[in-house]
Amino acid sequence: LFHLTVVSLYLLFLKAVVTLSLVLIDYERKRYMGSCGLLLGLAPMRLHLNSSIARCSATFLCDPSCFKQIRPICMASASTSSKPKLQSGRKLSFGTTHVIQPKGEHRATVVWLHGLGDVGASWAEALEDLPLQNIKWIVPTAPVQPVAVMAGFPCNAWFDVGSLTEEGPNDLEGLDASAAHVAELLSKESANVKLGVGGFSQGAATSMYTTACSFIGSYSDGTSFPCKLNITVAISGWLPSTKTIESRLKENPEAIKGAKDYSIFLGHGTSDEIVLYKFGQKSAVALQALGFSSLVFKTYKGLGHYTNSTEMEDICTFLKERLQLQG
Template structure:
């Protein structure tokens, strides 16, 4: 997969971009699902953050009777230990690497780039961020889990061992149970990652209150 195949929606700041948030959507959605969130973050009018909302490629998804939809990887079963197709996860990681490199080549340093994602997109952002070889500004993992379920990914990189990680989850989430997010949180804490956890009274979604908390966290990482 090449960068050219990873179409996206880009929301530019009014002034030259000096930082970037790459935000990955969930299963069956597209970049258009989260792009409208930018105005609701209530960032200063002179902020310098470029937001990129890439579209996952179309692929058959096993748990949805093989229907073709936008997905960062195939989901083979609802069993957390056999949910994520690792070949697809690695393909999406490579695409995300290319997108990060594109931003670096445009003049934005890696330490001014946040990887963010919801559900499937959160899985890929967390997996990629933990393994990425250059320092990132932060990693935001919303309503998601680790693709390896009960262990951290292989190939963890020292570059992001101290990078701030934000985990949010819905307490009524029936799509990705909060216990799956908590399992990831426990593993990260055991390895002394700088991870912040907050749950909300919501299903598999995002809330206005949560969006304002996310906005504050983004501003703190990119200050």
């Protein structure tokens, strides 16, 4: 009986150890997936703006309920057309879209795209507080999908990222799907309203790709891009599929006749250890070489992979001037 009791206690102990181990493994897996690359610093960004300062912090939980609740704003649910069926068989389901109505006369609509592993809600609050009363902000959420740079772990991503190098693989299907989602969100805007796209990190990369589609007039598969953009803002990002975009634009010089007058703002911090500063520089050089001579590239000394009040103030000034908005 004594031996049976000892064996039973030992088995219970082993069961407890295994259970605890599984719980810890599951916790670490969720934390790792939620951060979408904590070791690489690809953590969701949260921006909080008040009258004088901007504070950024990383949120390492993948559950959107962990984000601080923002005050109620209009919520636009994704339609079935925003879930493209791609040739590869992938199915992408875009998340919640936040719509922030302008406080004054509606003169422009800008779709703002969050970074890798983030959600639209974390940027909606900050954009709502910007002193841009004539802009309607549309802030969507990327679909959850496996990301190669994270060993296939799934998180919110506009496209699959294999590498930030120029030789890295390009997920043109994912880029096209996200660009199509941006176009769909802008499709119901009035003809007299100027249209724009912007974003942070991977969202910035997607916004630059969407801009290229607008000028080329089609996606990589030849399907027509349905709208013309007027302005682009991209911070802490890079131009994805650079060689493909350069090739397509050079093959169609008619498509970039208006490039010299198109407004692009690129901002990048010199201390960005995630999307290196040199990638921002290369993106600016590549776009300028393609004819986007009105492009503004701002350097922020000491700024890491986040934004601050100085950069946001520069963005506000840029949007007001280029879109001729009320001050």
